[in-house]
Amino acid sequence: MEKEQHIKIHETAFVTSTFRAFDENLSQDHFAKLWENLKTTKWINEYLELVSAEEPFTHCLRNRYFLETLQDLIEQQEIEVVINFGSGFSMYPFLLHEKIIHIEIDKPEIVDYKKKKIEEWENEHKIPKRNIHFMGVDFSKDYQKELLSEIQSIKRNKSTFILIEGVLFFLTRAETNKLFDFFNSIQENGDYLGSASFQETIKETQAFENLLRFFNQKVSKTTEDDYQTIQDNYYHSIKNYKVIDHQDYFSLSKKYKHRINQPKELILNENFYLLKKN
Numbered sequence: 001m002e003k004e005q006h007i008k009i010h011e012t013a014f015v016t017s018t019f020r021a022f023d024e025n026l027s028q029d030h031f032a033k034l035w036e037n038l039k040t041t042k043w044i045n046e047y048l049e050l051v052s053a054e055e056p057f058t059h060c061l062r063n064r065y066f067l068e069t070l071q072d073l074i075e076q077q078e079i080e081v082v083i084n085f086g087s088g089f090s091m092y093p094f095l096l097h098e099k100i101i102h103i104e105i106d107k108p109e110i111v112d113y114k115k116k117k118i119e120e121w122e123n124e125h126k127i128p129k130r131n132i133h134f135m136g137v138d139f140s141k142d143y144q145k146e147l148l149s150e151i152q153s154i155k156r157n158k159s160t161f162i163l164i165e166g167v168l169f170f171l172t173r174a175e176t177n178k179l180f181d182f183f184n185s186i187q188e189n190g191d192y193l194g195s196a197s198f199q200e201t202i203k204e205t206q207a208f209e210n211l212l213r214f215f216n217q218k219v220s221k222t223t224e225d226d227y228q229t230i231q232d233n234y235y236h237s238i239k240n241y242k243v244i245d246h247q248d249y250f251s252l253s254k255k256y257k258h259r260i261n262q263p264k265e266l267i268l269n270e271n272f273y274l275l276k277k278n
């Protein structure tokens with residue numbers, strides 16, 4: 001019974017999808033609801049009450065921002081392959097033009113489950129057929145050599161967009177540096193990189209204090225140092241990349257005319273960066 005109530009880090013992927021389904025108009029994700037299940041819904045109801053009631057909307061706006069960024073770049077013929085690191089159960093492949101090739105990378109248990117469900121839903125015509133390659137990798141292990149050759153065999157000389165969202169909070173700085181070096185080895189000049197992360201000031205908010213208490217009860221015993229925050233200057237000093245756009249929950253709320261309901265203190269404000277390799 002005790003075990004039932006606990007959630008594992010990879011299960012946060014269910015949570016993100018359910019948040020996106022909360023307001024489909026805002027997220028523009030009409031497929032996220034397919035991942036809904038009783039355990040996650042129960043967990044989310046507690047989370048909204050005990051951590052932050054604004055969370056579904058922060059996730060909806062994150063999806064909207066990256067979706068529209070991808071759509072614009074595809075329209076401008078800037079990208080042919082989308083590589084999603086820690087892709088979880090996000091549904092971009094089905095929301096984007098069918099000509100795009102997708103590479104989805106996450107822990108083996110996540111990609112295996114996603115692959116199975118996607119095949120099922122494609123056969124039931126719940127989602128359109130898309131060109132997706134799933135790769136099971138743990139970013140805390142030694143993955144570079146094998147993953148690079150797997151990715152290269154698919155992308156060849158095509159232009160890419162790498163996305164990493166909802167992941168860096170759970171990784172160490174060393175794992176993050178390794179990933180960004182890896183992105184550089186995959187990408188060519190003119191390719192794009194989208195990343196989402198929290199800044200250090202989040203740790204001073206009531207919402208973060210609530211989150212820590214909640215995670216300690218429901219996930220595992222952790223301290224604030226177990227959750228990575230990333231400052232702007234990290235992105236501005238990534239070698240070979242230039243930040244070409246930077247948003248957060250507040251700027252996106254303005255952009256997409258979303259009315260914020262909670263005081264700042266109760267919002268886990270995430271930052272979103274778009275970088276271009278040059």
Ligand SMILES: C[S@@+](CC[C@H](N)C(=O)[O-])C[C@H]1O[C@@H](n2cnc3c(N)ncnc32)[C@H](O)[C@@H]1O
Pocket residue numbers: 009010011012013016017085086087088089090105106107110137138139140164165166167170
């Ligand atoms: C909150 S979910 C976000 C999923 C997706 N990016 C989205 O926005 O819908 C975090 C994802 O990061 C993945 N993840 C966390 N640590 C990882 C690691 N060490 N290696 C690979 N994936 C990891 C989890 O499995 C999970 O799918």
